[in-house]
Amino acid sequence: xxxxxxxxxxxxxxxxxxxxxxxxxxxxxxxxxxxxxxxxxxxxxxxxxxxxxxxxxxxxxxxxxxxxxxxxxxxxxxxxxxxxxxxxxxxxxxxxxxxxxxxxxxxxxxxxxxxxxxxxxxxxxxxxxxxxxxxxxxxxxxxxxxxxxxxxxxxxxxxxxxxxxxxxxxxxxxxxxxxxxxxxxxxx
Numbered sequence: 001x002x003x004x005x006x007x008x009x010x011x012x013x014x015x016x017x018x019x020x021x022x023x024x025x026x027x028x029x030x031x032x033x034x035x036x037x038x039x040x041x042x043x044x045x046x047x048x049x050x051x052x053x054x055x056x057x058x059x060x061x062x063x064x065x066x067x068x069x070x071x072x073x074x075x076x077x078x079x080x081x082x083x084x085x086x087x088x089x090x091x092x093x094x095x096x097x098x099x100x101x102x103x104x105x106x107x108x109x110x111x112x113x114x115x116x117x118x119x120x121x122x123x124x125x126x127x128x129x130x131x132x133x134x135x136x137x138x139x140x141x142x143x144x145x146x147x148x149x150x151x152x153x154x155x156x157x158x159x160x161x162x163x164x165x166x167x168x169x170x171x172x173x174x175x176x177x178x179x180x181x182x183x184x185x186x187x188x
Contacts, residue, residue, distance in 0.1 A: 012177070031068075034075045035155045037095045044090035050083040069098070077101035085109055094119040105129055105150065117142040126150035 035056065042054045053063050060075055061068035067077035075096050085107035093102065099119055103126040112134035117124065122143050128150045136151075 031059060031061070031072075032097055037076070037092055038063075038078075039090050041090050044092065045085055048084060048086075050085075052082075060164065067101070070163065074098040074144070077103075079103040082106045091121065092116060097121070100145075102126070103150075112137075116140075119143065119146070120146060122146055124148045124150075128152055137159045 001069065007027060033092075038054060038060050039056060042048070042051050045051070051065065052139070052179060054060070054065075058071070060066045061072040065079050065083070066075055067079070068074060069076050073182040075160070076098050077100060078093065078096075079101070081103050082105075085104060086109070088109060088111050089102075089104060093099070094116070100121055101124040103124070104123060105126045105128040107130055109127075109132065112132065117137055117139045120142070121127075122144050125143070125146060125148070140146075140149075
C-alpha cells in the first residue's frame, strides 16, 4: 500500500509530460508533410539549381524562398521570383493549406494558368513577367480571399482585347472587381 502514493505522482508526471509533447509532434508532423509537398513541387519544376537549399534534412522555414508563420509550424509564403523557373506551377503547391502568398514573378513559366484557383487561402498572387498564354481562368473567383493579383498589363491586353484598360481597367471584368492590379508600363 505504501507504493501506491509513491506511484501516483510519477504517473501524473508521466501523463503531464506525455500531454505536453503531443502538440509538438503534431506540429512537426505538419511541417514534415509540407516539406514533402515542397520537395515534390521542386521535383515537378525540374529540380532547378536555384532551389538547391530545398532538401529533406532541413526545415522549409529555413529555406530562403519560404516564409512560415511566427511559430515556424506551417508554410505561409513562397517567393520564387527571379529563380529561372521554366515549368508550369504544379497543382501540388495548393496542398499547402495555409499558403497566403505565392510570388512566381520574373520567370519563364509557360502555358496556361495552372490550378492556382485551388489555393483557397491565397491573398497575394504575383504572376508578373512570365510566358503565360490563354485566358485567365474564369474560376479564379474561387480565390475568395485574394487581395492582390499581379499580372502584366501587356498580358491582359493580349488576352482581353476590347476592354478599355485606360479608363476602366480590370474592374471591367466582374471577377476582378475587388482586386488591386500591379501595373507595369512598357517601352514598346
